[in-house]
Amino acid sequence: MGELGINPTYLAFQIINFLLLVLLLHWLLYRPVLRMLDQRKERIRAGQEAAERARTEAEEMREQYERQLEESRAHARKIMDDAAAAAERLREEGVASAQQEAQRILDRGREELRAEIEHARRELRQEVAVLSVSVAGKLIQESLDTEKNRELAASIISDLEENS
């Protein structure tokens, strides 16, 4: 043992030395470094969780906004459709009333025209009747009283009307 250099005192001394080094490195190296590694791990984990949470929130918000946007779009489309329908209705009403007006004017014109014609025709008949009576009177050279004249004229008119 002596030749190999094994010596209980040195052995004990080296063991104490080594354990002292273990303690020193534990205080100065392992504990602070492992604590720092843990801290960093924890921090990274927390950061990742926060990022994940923020992402989820953003996603939710995006969905909400999209929903709102869709709603607004639908609303706008409805307003525009309503407006278009109202405009169409107004236009149709305008056209209809204009047509009615035109028809009315036309009808009235036609009515007046017919009355004119009727009036003219009646006057003409009277003229013709009077003329006929005077012509007939002249022809038969017979004087008829006014009463008979009138009756004759009426009969001629009725004849004319039956013939016409």
Next chain:
Amino acid sequence: MDFLEIIGFKGLHISLAAEPLFHLGPITITNTIFTAWIVMALLAIASFFATRNMQLVPSGLQNFAESIVGMLYDIVEGVVGERARIVFPILATFFIYIVVANWMGLLPGFNSIGVWEHDAEGHELFIPIFRAANSDLNMTIGMALIAFILIHSAGVIVHKPWGYLKHLAGPLPILILINVAIEAFVPVSLSVRLFGNIFAGEVLLLVMRVPLIGAAFMVLEVLFGLIQALIFTMLSLIFLGLAMSGEHEHEEAHS
């Protein structure tokens, strides 16, 4: 014992035992203990500066310390699980201390700066002031004993004393003898392997004092220094993991 004279290097001297340098009260300080102190001081100072002002965004020395400690912690946690916090300081110190001590032993001045002394028979002896800390069996046996105690106390704590005995016995009670023998040889192999590699490396570099060739061996020794640190740490960790394993089966058997 004059090792080098045996293999034909007269005048060169290297002894298996660490040489005493000076006395500190009742304790004799050898050159390996002295070197171990230097390593300890360097590690403590570097650690102090690395963790003095820790930032969430690391840089420089803090970054380096974090990568080393983080890597070692991941390895330890991968083997022993959530109990890593308790055993980690010892296992990490195995690695860090062994690799720094091994590499420091390659610096110029190691085994070459020293004093000439006369032994009891009047022979001239060269006493180097700096000698690689792990080229001393006291150092490697010391660490191996710490690993041994760590492994088996962890086993006893995890399995309870009787459970750990059963764990050691395995399926056949007679195997307990073989298993105990194996466990007893773990610290022997750990300590002798580390000592042998580092001591042999020193002798090799001393013998190969030829330019270029010496440099090539130096490169190899840098590699060996790292590999030995890894082997010592990983074997300790694996045996620790084995001693702590089977915990759940054990609990299920009881419940």
